[in-house]
Amino acid sequence: MQLVLNALVAGSLAALVAGGLGLMYGVLGAFNMALGQIVLLTGLVTWWLVASISAPLWIAVPCGLMAAAALSLLTFEVFVDPFVRRHRFLPLVTTIAWSMMLDAAVLLLFGERPKSIPSGDKVLFSFGDGVINLQQCVLVLMTVMVLIATAWILHRTALGRKFRAVTQHEGAARSLGINATLLSRILFVVSGTLAGAGGIFIGIDMSLSPTLAFPFTIKAYAAVIAGGRGSLWGAVIAAYAIALAEQLLVGIRWFGVITVPAGYQQAVALAVIVGFLLWRPQGLFASRSRSV
Amino acid sequence: MDLLWHTIVIIGVWLPMVLLHSCIFGRAKIFFFGPIAVWLLTAYATFLVLRMTGVYSLAILSGLIMASIASAFLAWTSLRLESDSFGIISLAFHLTALSIVLTWTSLTRGSLGIPQIPVAPFPSSTFGMAISTMSISVLWLGGMVSLMRSKFGRRLTALGEHPAAAAALGVRRSHAFFFIFFLFGLAALTSVVPFIQYLGILHPNEFSYEALVFLIMMVVAGRPGSIAGATASTVFVVVLREAIRLLPLTPSFVGPVRLLCFGVLLFAAVCWRRESLFPPTRSF
Numbered sequence: 001m002q003l004v005l006n007a008l009v010a011g012s013l014a015a016l017v018a019g020g021l022g023l024m025y026g027v028l029g030a031f032n033m034a035l036g037q038i039v040l041l042t043g044l045v046t047w048w049l050v051a052s053i054s055a056p057l058w059i060a061v062p063c064g065l066m067a068a069a070a071l072s073l074l075t076f077e078v079f080v081d082p083f084v085r086r087h088r089f090l091p092l093v094t095t096i097a098w099s100m101m102l103d104a105a106v107l108l109l110f111g112e113r114p115k116s117i118p119s120g121d122k123v124l125f126s127f128g129d130g131v132i133n134l135q136q137c138v139l140v141l142m143t144v145m146v147l148i149a150t151a152w153i154l155h156r157t158a159l160g161r162k163f164r165a166v167t168q169h170e171g172a173a174r175s176l177g178i179n180a181t182l183l184s185r186i187l188f189v190v191s192g193t194l195a196g197a198g199g200i201f202i203g204i205d206m207s208l209s210p211t212l213a214f215p216f217t218i219k220a221y222a223a224v225i226a227g228g229r230g231s232l233w234g235a236v237i238a239a240y241a242i243a244l245a246e247q248l249l250v251g252i253r254w255f256g257v258i259t260v261p262a263g264y265q266q267a268v269a270l271a272v273i274v275g276f277l278l279w280r281p282q283g284l285f286a287s288r289s290r291s292v
Numbered sequence: 293m294d295l296l297w298h299t300i301v302i303i304g305v306w307l308p309m310v311l312l313h314s315c316i317f318g319r320a321k322i323f324f325f326g327p328i329a330v331w332l333l334t335a336y337a338t339f340l341v342l343r344m345t346g347v348y349s350l351a352i353l354s355g356l357i358m359a360s361i362a363s364a365f366l367a368w369t370s371l372r373l374e375s376d377s378f379g380i381i382s383l384a385f386h387l388t389a390l391s392i393v394l395t396w397t398s399l400t401r402g403s404l405g406i407p408q409i410p411v412a413p414f415p416s417s418t419f420g421m422a423i424s425t426m427s428i429s430v431l432w433l434g435g436m437v438s439l440m441r442s443k444f445g446r447r448l449t450a451l452g453e454h455p456a457a458a459a460a461l462g463v464r465r466s467h468a469f470f471f472i473f474f475l476f477g478l479a480a481l482t483s484v485v486p487f488i489q490y491l492g493i494l495h496p497n498e499f500s501y502e503a504l505v506f507l508i509m510m511v512v513a514g515r516p517g518s519i520a521g522a523t524a525s526t527v528f529v530v531v532l533r534e535a536i537r538l539l540p541l542t543p544s545f546v547g548p549v550r551l552l553c554f555g556v557l558l559f560a561a562v563c564w565r566r567e568s569l570f571p572p573t574r575s576f
Contacts, residue, residue, distance in 0.1 A: 031376060083562070087570035089323065089376060093512060094562050100505055100555030107548040214501045218387050221380045229377065263395030270384040270391075274369070277381060281372050 001130035003251040004244075009136045009205075011243035012143035017198045017216075018223040018235040019147060020191030026167040026230030028184045029088045031221060033095040034075055035195055036213030037102035042068040042196030043203035044106065047115045057119060061200055068196025069189050076188040081181070099213070106210050117203035139201050146194065147236065154232070163187070167230055195220070215266060222273045228283035238284060242269050295534065297418040303530045304425025305487040308432040308479035310510045310526045311519060315440065316472055318517025321452035321570075323375045326366055326382030327507055329389040330477055332499035334359040335484040336393060336400060339494045342410055355485065359477030367473035371466055386504065393496050405495030409488055421490050428482050436519055439475075448472060449517075502551065506533070509554055513561040515568060529557070 017039070025031070032038075046064030049055040055063070079098045083090035123134040154160035165173040166180045174180050202208060223242055227234025246265045253259050260268070277283070309327060316324045338355030342348065366385065370378050393400045400406065415421055439445055448468050450458035459465060488494050506529070514525030536550050562569065 031380065079559070083566060086566050089379075089570055090562065090566060092323070092376065092379060093508065093569070094559055096505060096508065097555045097558035097562065100502075100551050100558065104548040104552035104555065107551070108545070215387055218380065218384050222384050225377045225380055229374075261395055263391065267388045267391035267395065270388045274381055274384060274388070277377070278369060278372055281374070281377070 001128040003247045005127060005130040005132050005136075006251075007240070007244040007247040008140055009132065010246065011240035012140045013198050013201060014220065014223060014239035014243055015236045016139075016143045016146060017191075017195045017220045018227070018239040019150065019232055020187075020194040021220055022224045022227060022230065022232045022235030023150070023163070023167075024184075024187045024191045025224055026232070027163060027170075027180070027187050028080070028084060029230075030080060030084045030091040031095065032075060032080065032188070032192075033092060033217055034079070034099040034102055035192070035220060036215070036217035037099050037106065038068060038071045038075065038192055039195050039199035039202070039216055040106055040208055040210065040213045041071060041102060041199070043117065043199035043208040044110050044115060046200045047117045047203050047208065048110070050117050051115070057117075060117075064200050065193055065196055068199070069193045072189045072192025072196075073185070075192065076185055080188065081185070099217075103210065103213065106213075110210075112210055114207035114209040115203065116207045117200065119204045133205070135201065135204050139205075142197070150232065219266070219270070222270060226273050226276055226283050228285040231283070231285040234283055234285035238273075242273065245269055245272055294418055297422040299531060299534045300422040301418065301425050301486075301490055302534065303527055304422065304429045305483050305490075306507070306510065306530060307429040307523065307526050308483045309476075309507060310514070310522045311432055311436045312472070312476040312479040313507060314511045314514060314516050314518065314522040315436065315448065316476060317511055318515065319440070319445070319448045319452050320469065320472060321375070322370050322469070323379035324366065324370065324382055325379050325504065325508070326385045327476065327480070328499050328504045329382070329386035330359060330362045330366070330480045331484050331503075332386075332389050332393060332496070333362045334477070334480045335488055335494060335499070338481070338485060339406060339409055339488055340399065343406065346410060352481070352485065355481050356478075359481045360474060363473040363477035364470060367466075367470045370469055370473075383504075386501075390496060390499060393499075400496075403496060405493050405497075407493045409492055409494060411489070418490075421486060425483075425486050425490075428486065432479060432482070433519070433523060440519060444468070444471070452517075502554075505554060505558065509558040509561060512558060512565060512569065515565055532557075 017035075021032075021035070042064050045067040046060045049060035049063055050057060075095065075098060079094040080091045083094050119135065124131050125133070125137065152160075154163060162173070162178045162183060165176070165178060166183055170180050199208070202212070219242065220239075223238040224235045226242075227236070227238035246269045249268050250260050250262050250265050309331065313324065313327050316322050334355045337358030338351045341354040342351035345351070366382060369381060369385075373381060394402050396402070397404075415424055440448075447458065447463045450461070450463055451465055451468055455465060487498075491498070510525045510529045511522060513529065514521030514523070532553070533550065536546065536553060539546070539549070541549060
């Protein structure tokens with residue numbers, strides 16, 4: 001039971017990030033390699049507000065989310081939008097450069113030591129023989145709410161239809177008067193803010209270390225690719241599947257004798273994704289672009 | 293004077309990798325972000341065997357086998373996946389290789405690294421090492437100039453510019469990709485062996501994300517696909533990196549300042565090269 005609860009929490013964190021990225025990739029067709037650094041900086045800004053100036057959590061969290069939105073907007077305006085028009089692969093390199101600058105900023109401003117956001121005593125709930133804390137429950141519920149809201153916006157509103165139109169055929173959508181650049185900007189900031197929320201959760205539930213950023217980005221995008229590029233639900237399912245595979249891998253005594261050390265958790269999860277993509281390069285649910 | 297020889301050693305170590313990566317990235321237009329993973333696997337295969345057996349030829353052979361396997365795997369993956377997906381998956385490959393090295397402590401000693409690498413039949417002085425690495429680099433430089441002017445170079449460029457048209461003219465994508473990746477593996481072997489011998493320690497920090505960005509920066513700054521550009525940018529970037537050491541900064545500041553400088557430099561290089569980095573596909 002504990003393994004399932006752990007997978008639910010880790011999967012919700014990954015789904016929160018990968019779902020937004022999946023949508024963003026569908027619309028923009030570009031990767032943001034500075035995502036992990038945005039996650040890290042959001043968590044660290046929240047930590048600084050709580051630990052250094054003793055701000056209460058209900059003020060620090062919205063401020064942290066605003067920092068994530070501002071950083072995402074800056075990333076889009078300076079490192080993505082001017083380049084994606086030239087070639088959709090250029091932002092992959094420019095955001096790598098931006099990630100290095102943010103890494104340097106993290107080291108200069110916050111140092112190398114891991115940081116935890118103080119959140120008081122943890123309230124625990126028991127489910128069978130498993131335990132989950134209040135913050136983890138909030139994350140799971142928040143992810144479910146965000147996913148329901150996203151589904152509703154995508155399938156029941158005019159804005160959602162515009163998003164889907166741009167994803168399916170940007171040129172045709174533009175010719176119908178849809179402002180694809182504005183939609184991309186909105187989606188980029190929203191997905192960055194959701195990822196930032198993940199950073200705050202990591203800071204509260206675990207700790208924020210400068211080494212977290214790069215693996216976080218790679219795992220999130222691996223879920224997006226494994227889910228089928230541009231597919232929201234594919235990314236979400238892949239995120240939960242990866243989290244479950246990671247937990248089962250280290251939590252089970254295989255064949256009654258072998259226990260996999262926790263350090264291999266990430267390596268094996270990524271190896272499974274690589275293997276899966278070699279078998280099915282289009283991912284779980286590849287979205288097709290319409291021809292007109 | 294020692295700093296000069298040291299800088300030449302580092303240029304000699306990086307140049308073969310930069311030349312090959314520049315051709316993969318610039319000519320074949322393959323979004324390959326796993327070069328440091330090949331470097332890492334080759335280094336560990338070579339020096340673990342050397343430590344266990346003490347036989348240098350056997351160590352080089354195991355390094356070559358590992359480089360070939362890693363390169364073949366990456367070539368196969370590049371054939372299966374879309375360009376940008378391959379970019380992410382090659383980064384995942386790097387992360388996976390690094391995680392394994394850091395976790396398998398009984399074999400690799402994890403983050404402690406492997407000290408006291410047995411001395412190989414290489415010159416032990418910095419000057420001798422500078423001559424050796426530069427000789428290897430000059431050989432690679434000459435070889436790459438010839439290769440890119442040959443039929444293979446033209447085929448690779450054609451595949452990068454218009455894969456469908458190249459295939460229609462009888463160019464086999466799989467052959468070209470496997471061959472260029474195998475050459476990359478060979479370059480990784482010839483650069484990592486003298487490098488680790490020079491350092492005297494095999495440490496995972498040398499194969500980090502920072503090393504990857506350092507390599508990409510040299511490739512992008514020199515214009516991907518350009519042999520002369522790759523050579524000039526390698527010299528420039530290595531000299532800049534070594535010069536940062538001379539700044540009067542505390543050790544805790546040198547790392548972040550270096551990251552900041554390289555980030556700005558990479559961004560400036562992309563801005564400068566934005567027209568030529570991914571040119572539009574030719575139309576007929």
